[in-house]
Amino acid sequence: LRVNDAACQVMGVPAEALVGRFYPETVADSEHSRGFLGHLREVAETGRPLRYESFTSAPALNREHAWSIEMWPLRDHSGEPTAVALSAFDSSDQYWARRRLALLNEATTAIGTTLDVVRTAEEMVELLVPQYADFASVDLLDWVLGADEPPTIPDGGVELRRVAHGSTREGSPGAAVKVGDTHVYQPSAPPARALREGRAVVAHAGEPDFVQWLAERNERSPDGRPYRQGVHSMIAVPLRARGTRLGVAVCIRMAHPDDYGPDDAVFAEELGSRAAVCVDNARRFARERSTAHALQHSLLPRRLPGQAAVDVAHRYLPSGSLAGIGGDWFDVIPLSGSRVALVV
Incomplete structure (x- = not known):
């Protein structure tokens, strides 16, 4: 019967296309429209107001939105319901804030289940895809995977090693760098900037840095499969712990209609x-474990003492447990009377 200008703008049609027509004729048949019509009928038949949240796309806004919808009956002078009024509030910001908070809570238990650097990176990618990104990758500085101390970050390009990536596209992750390979990111590339500046860097289609990054990515694309369309937003976030920069995580959106924004940058950081x-x-566990193993080996005897009682051969087999505790010590001790003590 009536519709305001804001509703027409969201639906992408003039009021003349809506007023005077049955609701099912004005929208495409979908789960959302069927649910909407069901709620209208419920209010009309019961006379009770209703409030619910719906998540759907807005054609004219070209993005997904969350809506808080209220419906209530309109009554005539005798108190009988004659119509249903409704209002919809765009609650997308609150919806995505709740989603980001839920992801952070999930990260507490999903990331870091093992003391393994590569597996930890894989867990981060598994959390990001597909809930937050269509493609995500984690690249680390080489020293993180070894025992060396962290080098200074150069002002120019930075070389990173790919340790994990994932994609919503099965069989075609869209990765231009294979896991285990290295790549030098140019100074203006968002990953290099994020690592150098110590903050999340967001880039969108059409921006100079985004265009240059995409061109460089397509040049090194395996099997000649460049990103030709659909990639519209990316975010690069530095991985820093205890004041030390370890690497960069990159998230890319293709199927997700929304661009990354300031709230996403805060979440990503x-x-x-x-x-x-x-x-x-x-990394620290691997380094300390390597140090402990070196110490254990250094405590073993380099050679056994000479004696005439028996011929001795020896071999050291460390325990396979994470603690590394096992048969870590042995010795041959000459005794008087042509006797010998063999100790493990």
């Missing part, structure tokens, strides 16, 4: 800091 602590814990 928080998630990146949590994941970085887990990566650094795994």
